Amino acid sequence: MRRDHFVAGAIGAVALVVLLWVPQYFDADQTRVVAQGIILATAALGLNVLTGYNGQISIGHGAFFGVGAYTTAILMNDHGWRWLPTIPVVIVLLAVVGALAGFPALRVKGLYLALVTLGLAALFPDLTKRFVHGVGGTNVVQPPTVSPLLRGEVPGIVSTPKWAERFVDMDDQWRYYMILATAIVVFVIVTNLVAGRFGRALVAVRDHETAAAVLGVNPRRIKIAAFSLSAVFAGIAGSCAVLQSGTANAEATEVFQQSIYFLIAVVVGGTATRVGPVIGGFVVAFLQEWLTDWVNAIPGIPDWVSERPVLTPAFFGIALILLMYGLPDGLVGGGRRIAARLRRRSTPGGTTPRTAAT
Amino acid sequence: MTLFVQQLLIGIGNGVIYASVALALVLIYRTTGILNFAQGEMALVTTYVLWQLTDSGVPIGAAVPLAVVVGFVMGALIERVIVRRVEESSALTVVIVTIGMFLAANSIAQFFFGSDSKIVPRSIPDKATTIADVKITLQPIALAGLLVLECLVLWLLLQRTKLGLALRAVSSNPDSSRLVGISTGTMLMAGWAIAAALGALGGAAAVSGGEALDASLMQRLLVFAFAAAAIGGFDSPLGAVVGGIIVGVANAMTTTYLADANNGVDWLKGITLVVPFGLIALVLLFRPTGLFGRRVVERV
Numbered sequence: 005m006r007r008d009h010f011v012a013g014a015i016g017a018v019a020l021v022v023l024l025w026v027p028q029y030f031d032a033d034q035t036r037v038v039a040q041g042i043i044l045a046t047a048a049l050g051l052n053v054l055t056g057y058n059g060q061i062s063i064g065h066g067a068f069f070g071v072g073a074y075t076t077a078i079l080m081n082d083h084g085w086r087w088l089p090t091i092p093v094v095i096v097l098l099a100v101v102g103a104l105a106g107f108p109a110l111r112v113k114g115l116y117l118a119l120v121t122l123g124l125a126a127l128f129p130d131l132t133k134r135f136v137h138g139v140g141g142t143n144v145v146q147p148p149t150v151s152p153l154l155r156g157e158v159p160g161i162v163s164t165p166k167w168a169e170r171f172v173d174m175d176d177q178w179r180y181y182m183i184l185a186t187a188i189v190v191f192v193i194v195t196n197l198v199a200g201r202f203g204r205a206l207v208a209v210r211d212h213e214t215a216a217a218v219l220g221v222n223p224r225r226i227k228i229a230a231f232s233l234s235a236v237f238a239g240i241a242g243s244c245a246v247l248q249s250g251t252a253n254a255e256a257t258e259v260f261q262q263s264i265y266f267l268i269a270v271v272v273g274g275t276a277t278r279v280g281p282v283i284g285g286f287v288v289a290f291l292q293e294w295l296t297d298w299v300n301a302i303p304g305i306p307d308w309v310s311e312r313p314v315l316t317p318a319f320f321g322i323a324l325i326l327l328m329y330g331l332p333d334g335l336v337g338g339g340r341r342i343a344a345r346l347r348r349r350s351t352p353g354g355t356t357p358r359t360a361a362t
Numbered sequence: 363m364t365l366f367v368q369q370l371l372i373g374i375g376n377g378v379i380y381a382s383v384a385l386a387l388v389l390i391y392r393t394t395g396i397l398n399f400a401q402g403e404m405a406l407v408t409t410y411v412l413w414q415l416t417d418s419g420v421p422i423g424a425a426v427p428l429a430v431v432v433g434f435v436m437g438a439l440i441e442r443v444i445v446r447r448v449e450e451s452s453a454l455t456v457v458i459v460t461i462g463m464f465l466a467a468n469s470i471a472q473f474f475f476g477s478d479s480k481i482v483p484r485s486i487p488d489k490a491t492t493i494a495d496v497k498i499t500l501q502p503i504a505l506a507g508l509l510v511l512e513c514l515v516l517w518l519l520l521q522r523t524k525l526g527l528a529l530r531a532v533s534s535n536p537d538s539s540r541l542v543g544i545s546t547g548t549m550l551m552a553g554w555a556i557a558a559a560l561g562a563l564g565g566a567a568a569v570s571g572g573e574a575l576d577a578s579l580m581q582r583l584l585v586f587a588f589a590a591a592a593i594g595g596f597d598s599p600l601g602a603v604v605g606g607i608i609v610g611v612a613n614a615m616t617t618t619y620l621a622d623a624n625n626g627v628d629w630l631k632g633i634t635l636v637v638p639f640g641l642i643a644l645v646l647l648f649r650p651t652g653l654f655g656r657r658v659v660e661r662v
Contacts, residue, residue, distance in 0.1 A: 061454065112646045115397050119592040120646060123639035126585050130633045257581070264461055271458045314472045321466030325444060328459050332451040 023184055027177040036248065037293045038286075039180050043244045045285025046187045048269035049194045050237025055267065056276035057198055058230040059210030060109055064121030065238045066262030067128035068098055068105075070254045072239025074136060077252035080147035081138075087182070087247055094239045102235025106228045125263045129254040138252075145252045183244045190237055195278050197233070206230055207276070238266070265292075272327055274334030283335050287327075295319045364495045369618045370611060375502025376586075377610020378509045382564035383580075383587035384594065384602035385512065386557040391596045393533045393553030394449065399460040402584030403467035404440070404558050405565035408433040409575055410471055412566055413480045422485045430562045437558025441551045449550065472577045479574040486570045501571045508567065509603060512560065516599055519556075529553060586613075589638055593645050595655020604653060609638050 023042075027035045047069055054060050072094045079085040079093065108120045129143070138145040172178045197203060208216035209223045217223055246252050265288050273284025296316045299305065331338035383401060390398045408429045415425035440463070448459050489500040520526035531539040532549040540546050568583060569575050590609045594601025616637040651657055 055454070061457070108643055108646060111650045113650065115391075115596060116592055116646055116650065116652070118397070119588050120639075120643055122585065122588060123642055127633070127635050127639055130635050134633050257578075260581075267454075268458060268461065271454050275454060312473055314477070315469055317465040317469035318473070321462040321464070321469070324462035324465070325459050328451070328455050328462070329447055332448060332455045 020188075024181075027172075027174075027180045032174070032176055035176070035180055037289055039183050039248045040293070041286035041289035042183050042187045043241050043248065043285075044265060044269050044289050045282040046190050046244060047238045047241035047266045048273065048281035048285045049187075049190055050234040050241070051266045052234075052270045052275065052277075052281040053194060053198065053206065053237070054230045054234035055270055056280070057203060057206040057210065058227065060227065060230065061114070061118040061267070062121040062231075062234070063118050063260075063263045063267060064105075064124035065234065065266050066259040066264075067124040068102060068235040068238035069242040069245070069262055069266075070128050070132065070252070070259055071101060071235075072098060072242030073246050073252040074132065074145060074242075074254075075239070076243040076246045077145040077147050078136070080246075081145055087243070091186075091240065091243060094243050095236050098236045098239035099232045102232035103228050105235065106231025109227050109231060110224055122260075122263075125259050126256065128259050129256045132254045143254055146250055147246070179247050183247060186240060186244055190240060191282065194237070198278070202226075202229075268324065272324070272331075272334055274336030277334065277336040280334050280336040287335070291320055291323055295323060365618065367496045369614045371496075371498060371502050373611035373614030374607055375499075375505055375610070376613065377590075377607035378502065378505040379564060379567050379606075380583065380586040380590045380609055381509055381603045381606025382512065382567055383561055383583055384590035384606050385516070385599055386561040386564060387587060387591045388594075388596060388599050388602045389516070389557040389560060390553060391591075392599075393529055393557075394445075394550050395453075395533070396445070396449075396456050396460065397596075398557070399457065399584075400440075400463035400467055401557070401561055402580035402587065403464050403471070404433065404436065405561035405568075405583075406577065406580040407436065407467055407471050408558075408562035409482070409565035409569060409579070410475045410480070412562075412569070413475070413482045413575055416483050417480075422483050426485055426563075426566045429566060430559050433562030434555045434559040437561075438551045438555035440558070441554035445554070446547070446550075468577055468581075475577075477577060479576040481572065482569040482575055484570065484572040485566065488571070505567050505570065508563070512563065513599065513603060516556075516560075525552065586610075586638070589642050591652075592642050593652055595649075595652025597656055598652065598654035601652050601654030608641070612638050612641055 023038070026038050030038070047065060051062065051065050054062055075094050075097055076087065076090040079090045080087065105121070105124060109117055112120055132143040136143045136145060172181065198206065205216065205221045205226050208219065208221055209226045213223045216226075242252075269284035269288045270281050271284070272287055273282065274280030296313065296319060299319050327335075383405060386405075387398060387401050390396055390401070411432050412425050412429040415428055416422055420428065444463065445456070445459065448456050486501045486504045490497050492498070518526075520530060528539070528544045529549050529552060531542075531544055532546045533553075536546050539549075564583075564587075565580070568579065573579075586609050587606070590605035591602050592605070593608055594603070594605030613634070616634045620634070620637065645653060649655070
């Protein structure tokens, strides 16, 4: 098993180096896509706590994402806050909102719960249109302090601090690093949480509620906690999105789409795995942005396909279906199966690696 | 009072449309245990087919049954070609596949039919009578009649035919039904086909009064159909109908009374969706499997 830990650590280190190196090598537009992947991964890490480990399907986390985005944007825009201090506010607010939204989960299960959460996603845009007074009376809030056009002119702008100017030239690169740092903190927190007592309680409640209760786990408390936590991480992802795009916005289709993307990231990466949501987040972001280009790069693709941007969601949908065909338990699950097969082949006598190690 | 009855009729009219899509959702859930996110978009495709048929000169009376047949075939094909391969996988995997179909169907429909709205000719004539100051239009009444007919046919099919018996057997215990010689694959295919045909009818109902057809039509409808199915209970066709009408009427009443510009409830303005979704949460809080849903008893 020790060798596995070493391999995992090495892969993690390489991934970190690559992510740190991204804004130095790629242009702003490509970096933006990677940042979107990181943001999706952050939200998916949270949703995985709820859907993967606790088994509760939510298609409403776009609403929590939006609450986080609006909280950060409004505090920065109307009250002149810096970005970082808004995060504790987002955490507290989303912990409460998430717990409240989780209350139906105490009685409602499975698909019914998924539809209650869908209600949240459907309702949220109307709520913002009613209560948020943004640019020109719309529900769009654009704090000037993260505007990509201004550099250092507005006090409190999210720009590169003095000590980092040696490594980072552009403010958007600095924002990328802030988003990356946030995601790493979230990853470490989630990984530790699910590895410990709380994680086992989550899984116990998912697999058999009554049995978990017999063992002294309080299923109600665990379910509410899972909802609350996943909402917090979705909210933090929303704050990061404000940092990246400079905008908080909620259109009905967007909030629904966002909610679906989080779920897709979790399932495509691998439910109830530690790195699955991260991989899934990147896959969703990259497919979303570049799949059309990749399809058009196929030699001999007819013009009537390649010149129609309207087909982008179709490519994405078909890619999803194919992914689910090939890897029904996600990329991590599929990767594990391949690794196990390779190892079995390399181990003499065809024994499984676990018995070989002990 | 006049306004109330008027709005009640409008609510029922909309509710019937939600109910017919909810009925399709329930049918697929009953036969295969899948929540089909693509249900609305499948209906969108058949409604575009309906428009295409009328546009090329087929009279509307013939075009509607043709669109339903197209839906039937499409449903069977989708089950056979796309869904069959993941039917044994976990529920989440299947959900993602139906989401993939949802995205693909919507974009392919836009690809073929453009993003401008189309006008489908009225399939229900614009007739109205006035009884005691209440203007009663033909559309909601005809749609309600259609829904009753749909339910009756569905009930007869499921409860009074060999095919229905086999369908129910497969949904309640696939392994045992395979042992007694039922072809489960064919039954699942039949379930999807019938559901898609019902959805096609729902799509036709949604544009029966000459409403505009565009690619976002079914997304609005699907949210309400989901709501209807959740209130009624996912495994109950009767629940879908009752749930649809509850959601439709609740919507109409909220927009008329609670969110009225002059004398409505101030904080509700612009957020009328609170009412139907609050209703779902409330109903599910007291009956977690909907009004007519069967309670699942778990053996410990």
